[in-house]
Amino acid sequence: MSWLQRLVETYDACFGKSAYVKLALTPINHVEQQAHLEITLDKDGEFLRASVVPKEATLIPATEASAGRTSGPVAHPLCDKLRYVAKDYGSNDHELYRSALDAWVKYSEHPKLKAIKSYVAKGTTVHDLVAAGIVVMQSDGTLESAWNDGPSPLAKLLTADPKTKLRDQGNALVRWKVELAGSLQHSVWEDTELQKSWAEFHTTLPAEEGFSLYEGENRPLALSHPKRLRHGGDGAKLISSNDSGGFTFRGRFMSAKEAYGLSAEATQKAHNALRWLIARQGYRNGDQVIVAWSVQHVTRIPLLADSRALLGEEDEDVEEGYAECSPPSITPENSAGDVGQEYALRLKSAMQGYRSHIGDSDNIVVMSLDAATPGRMAIVYYRELTGSELLARIERWHSLLAWQQNFGKDHHFVGAPAPRDIAEAAYGRRVDDKLRRATVERLLPCIVDGTPLPRDLVLSCVQRATNRIGMERWEFERVLGIACSLYRGSHPQEFPSMSLDEARTSRDYLYGRLLAVADNIESMALSIAREPRETNAARFTQRFADHPYTTWRTLELQLRPYIARLNGSRYVGALKLRQQLLDRIYSSFETVNGESTFLDNRRLSGEFLLGFHSQREALRPSRDAASATTTTQTDVEGDTE
Amino acid sequence: MADRRKTPRNTLEFKVWGRYALFTDPLTRVGGEKCSYHLPTYEALKGICKSIYWKPTLIWHVDQVRLMRRIRTQARGMKPLEYTSGGNTLAIYTYLTGDARSKNLLDITDGPGVEYQVRAHFEWNEHRPALEQDRVEGKHFSIAQRSLERGGRQDIFLGTRDCQGYVTPCEFGSGVSDYDNDGPLDYALMFHSFSYPDETGTSRLGTNFWRPKLENGVLTFPRPDDTDQIVHKDIRAMPFKAFGESHNMQSVSSEFEHLQAETGSLVEAAE
Numbered sequence: 068m069s070w071l072q073r074l075v076e077t078y079d080a081c082f083g084k085s086a087y088v089k090l091a092l093t094p095i096n097h098v099e100q101q102a103h104l105e106i107t108l109d110k111d112g113e114f115l116r117a118s119v120v121p122k123e124a125t126l127i128p129a130t131e132a133s134a135g136r137t138s139g140p141v142a143h144p145l146c147d148k149l150r151y152v153a154k155d156y157g158s159n160d161h162e163l164y165r166s167a168l169d170a171w172v173k174y175s176e177h178p179k180l181k182a183i184k185s186y187v188a189k190g191t192t193v194h195d196l197v198a199a200g201i202v203v204m205q206s207d208g209t210l211e212s213a214w215n216d217g218p219s220p221l222a223k224l225l226t227a228d229p230k231t232k233l234r235d236q237g238n239a240l241v242r243w244k245v246e247l248a249g250s251l252q253h254s255v256w257e258d259t260e261l262q263k264s265w266a267e268f269h270t271t272l273p274a275e276e277g278f279s280l281y282e283g284e285n286r287p288l289a290l291s292h293p294k295r296l297r298h299g300g301d302g303a304k305l306i307s308s309n310d311s312g313g314f315t316f317r318g319r320f321m322s323a324k325e326a327y328g329l330s331a332e333a334t335q336k337a338h339n340a341l342r343w344l345i346a347r348q349g350y351r352n353g354d355q356v357i358v359a360w361s362v363q364h365v366t367r368i369p370l371l372a373d374s375r376a377l378l379g380e381e382d383e384d385v386e387e388g389y390a391e392c393s394p395p396s397i398t399p400e401n402s403a404g405d406v407g408q409e410y411a412l413r414l415k416s417a418m419q420g421y422r423s424h425i426g427d428s429d430n431i432v433v434m435s436l437d438a439a440t441p442g443r444m445a446i447v448y449y450r451e452l453t454g455s456e457l458l459a460r461i462e463r464w465h466s467l468l469a470w471q472q473n474f475g476k477d478h479h480f481v482g483a484p485a486p487r488d489i490a491e492a493a494y495g496r497r498v499d500d501k502l503r504r505a506t507v508e509r510l511l512p513c514i515v516d517g518t519p520l521p522r523d524l525v526l527s528c529v530q531r532a533t534n535r536i537g538m539e540r541w542e543f544e545r546v547l548g549i550a551c552s553l554y555r556g557s558h559p560q561e562f563p564s565m566s567l568d569e570a571r572t573s574r575d576y577l578y579g580r581l582l583a584v585a586d587n588i589e590s591m592a593l594s595i596a597r598e599p600r601e602t603n604a605a606r607f608t609q610r611f612a613d614h615p616y617t618t619w620r621t622l623e624l625q626l627r628p629y630i631a632r633l634n635g636s637r638y639v640g641a642l643k644l645r646q647q648l649l650d651r652i653y654s655s656f657e658t659v660n661g662e663s664t665f666l667d668n669r670r671l672s673g674e675f676l677l678g679f680h681s682q683r684e685a686l687r688p689s690r691d692a693a694s695a696t697t698t699t700q701t702d703v704e705g706d707t708e
Numbered sequence: 709m710a711d712r713r714k715t716p717r718n719t720l721e722f723k724v725w726g727r728y729a730l731f732t733d734p735l736t737r738v739g740g741e742k743c744s745y746h747l748p749t750y751e752a753l754k755g756i757c758k759s760i761y762w763k764p765t766l767i768w769h770v771d772q773v774r775l776m777r778r779i780r781t782q783a784r785g786m787k788p789l790e791y792t793s794g795g796n797t798l799a800i801y802t803y804l805t806g807d808a809r810s811k812n813l814l815d816i817t818d819g820p821g822v823e824y825q826v827r828a829h830f831e832w833n834e835h836r837p838a839l840e841q842d843r844v845e846g847k848h849f850s851i852a853q854r855s856l857e858r859g860g861r862q863d864i865f866l867g868t869r870d871c872q873g874y875v876t877p878c879e880f881g882s883g884v885s886d887y888d889n890d891g892p893l894d895y896a897l898m899f900h901s902f903s904y905p906d907e908t909g910t911s912r913l914g915t916n917f918w919r920p921k922l923e924n925g926v927l928t929f930p931r932p933d934d935t936d937q938i939v940h941k942d943i944r945a946m947p948f949k950a951f952g953e954s955h956n957m958q959s960v961s962s963e964f965e966h967l968q969a970e971t972g973s974l975v976e977a978a979e
Contacts, residue, residue: 069896071735281896283917305736305739307740308739313740313790313792315739325944326734443740443799444741445736445783446736447783448781448802449781449802516780518780518807
């Protein structure tokens with residue numbers, strides 16, 4: 068049980084599997100590079116044709132030294148830049164390439180290798196390419212690099228030297244095709260036999276041996292560890308040792324080698340697997356990456372999605388691999404009952420769907436990476452658990468935080484919001500990137516370990532939902548739903564139902580309901596008069612939350628003209644029902660120590676948002692008129708229609 | 709307090725707890741982004757025993773550790789100093805911690821943090837023949853017990869200096885652990901301990917690794933010289949630090965005489 072071991076296991080389980088063809092795992096001792104040129108040879112190594120390759124990542128064999136090369140010349144053994152490959156380019160680098168290729172050919176008698184070797188030995192590569200019209204030569208016999216008359220198609224693909232602004236054609240990477248009789252596989256970069264041959268040959272190369280922390284025995288050690296884990300331009304390394312002056316290991320140890328060692332095989336497998344998992348199913352948020360996978364068979368696990376995505380109601384991400392674990396669709400017939408029940412049913416069946424892909428005893432790994440500096444990456448979260456545990460935790464999260472979410476016009480759903488949305492609700496839409504990352508980081512254990520929600524986060528959401536003056540209407544609706552979710556989630560068992568609980572007699576809940584009814588009456592009156600402005604109830608929400616009793620007095624007084632207006636209209640029936648409802652709520656307040664809790668003017672907790680939201684939903688004419696609601700508010704709604 | 713009659717005369721049982729622990733995985737330590745192992749290492753626990761009480765006459769051997777709280781981690785942003793170039797760098801350290809058992813935030817014993825029960829015993833260091841006359845089991849056992857009851861002689865810390873810990877006597881295996889019914893759990897190769905010349909008798913420094921197996925939250929450590937379970941890596945030559953009476957140690961009786969000669973009148977006056 069360690070991240071290294073799990074990643075190597077994942078590599079071994081998934082490498083070469085046909086299910087992952089589209090985005091395959093990189094074999095070890097190979098690197099992916101962008102080729103620019105393609106040269107086709109026949110079986111005897113005669114030049115047939117050449118072409119320019121548009122941006123296309125190509126898998127080329129590499130030694131550890133060549134994979135990590137920077138300014139010093141080290142040759143890749145098979146496909147490399149023109150300056151290495153072509154003898155007639157006139158660079159000393161060619162000798163390095165020749166010796167690397169020759170050593171491999173000596174080991175393996177692969178016909179493609181022999182053809183390439185004999186072609187390279189002729190030393191006519193640049194000449195052939197000029198003849199084919201791909202490489203441009205100036206009249207004085209040197210290769211064009213300034214491109215004053217505009218770059219050739221090949222030169223367009225090359226990046227110009229930042230200092231001299233020259234585009235050297237020698238930097239074009241060459242890949243080979245060898246046309247063998249009776250074989251359809253011409254390209255060398257897709258030839259699995261060649262890959263295997265290279266892997267075998269590579270083990271015979273001399274390497275420094277030492278104690279590897281993975282195998283626990285002496286192995287050829289890695290000289291350095293791969294980067295580019297999160298994306299192509301990522302320079303951060305998970306394992307590094309460039310600190311010879313500081314005290315990360317000095318003191319007890321003299322060199323980094325004494326402090327640790329890791330075999331080249333283990334580190335490459337682990338890093339390739341991690342890079343692949345991140346590209347395939349990682350959740351990325353700036354520098355932060357969170358990835359969850361099952362070691363036995365890599366299945367995507369919707370860890371940080373909102374309930375809509377969990378239930379498969381968003382089909383943005385349907386692609387290879389996703390379909391394998393999409394939950395069954397839910398037909399409207401089995402969605403009877405109230406929203407809470409219906410949601411619970413759908414969640415249950417969706418989890419059933421996931422369960423059919425993730426075994427109960429599967430090893431699931433959840434790993435989160437983050438970088439504080441550009442060069443190093445840290446494992447900030449690592450957890451292993453079984454499939455059944457993880458699914459139970461996900462289900463718990465989505466049922467605990469279930470609430471009506473209103474994310475905009477066509478974006479209503481019931482369920483838990485995504486951690487990223489929670490961060491926005493708590494800290495505003497323009498939340499600092501670091502804060503967003505930190506928030507997601509803090510919510511991760513709440514989902515995966517089932518730890519309680521951070522209290523400050525809940526309070527912050529409630530606070531923002533209360534202060535609705537600063538927000539646009541749609542944003543308020545969004546924050547309100549999320550605040551209710553979080554408040555419900557931080558008080559498990561207290562709010563079993565998502566819909567209005569008429570029997571609940573706590574002060575905060577009832578005050579929330581009162582506010583919703585006042586808001587409703589007022590907006591009804593305003594809509595008759597076609598006055599599109601905010602209600603007093605909405606404007607006073609903040610003050611109401613701080614001093615409910617005194618503010619309610621003000622609100623009630625301000626309500627009178629609106630009531631008078633409605634009395635004279637055809638909505639008088641609806642008004643009567645609402646007034647009765649107000650009376651019912653008044654009478655529900657408990658009496659503690661001889662005094663009604665209604666008179667208590669202390670600050671309201673987040674619970675009042677739940678009361679407000681539920682009551683408002685109950686008063687609202689149902690969105691889908693066809694489906695009958697089972698709430699007690701049916702009669703009220705019937706009249707408003 | 710543990711019943712002294714029940715434990716052998718060289719065994720110490722104690723509870724150690726703290727807000728955080730950081731038993732750094734060497735793979736991440738060298739880069740600077742320290743990430744903790746999920747389990748305490750033998751060497752860290754041995755260091756805790758030594759902080760409670762140690763003399764060069766004896767070597768502590770950690771027998772078992774019991775994890776009391778469910779393993780949780782917490783990442784924290786750090787600003788480590790750059791010793792050579794000045795200034796600082798930025799890093800993220802990942803510490804171990806655990807869920808609170810008590811809702812009272814001021815309750816440091818049951819608040820969020822790690823908690824372990826440890827059983828360790830001491831043996832004589834046979835590579836120090838000069839200290840042979842100091843091998844009095846009852847004496848060292850009593851001093852160790854008394855030190856433990858007072859929270860140890862030196863600062864206790866869990867793996868890394870910034871993770872302050874606390875010790876108190878306990879009966880190993882008492883109380884409820886979050887792992888009581890978890891069954892066996894295998895871990896990958898993990899650091900076990902250092903082999904220092906003064907304990908092995910050779911002039912080499914080495915590191916030891918093992919593959920831990922957690923059984924209902926209890927980890928039974930192999931001895932550092934158990935070649936079946938321990939994988940040894942030789943590091944480099946290291947000189948043996950010599951201790952001896954007359955050279956850098958002094959017997960209590962001669963110390964007393966010395967003190968008496970210096971402050972004789974004071975001692976008599978106090979009596």
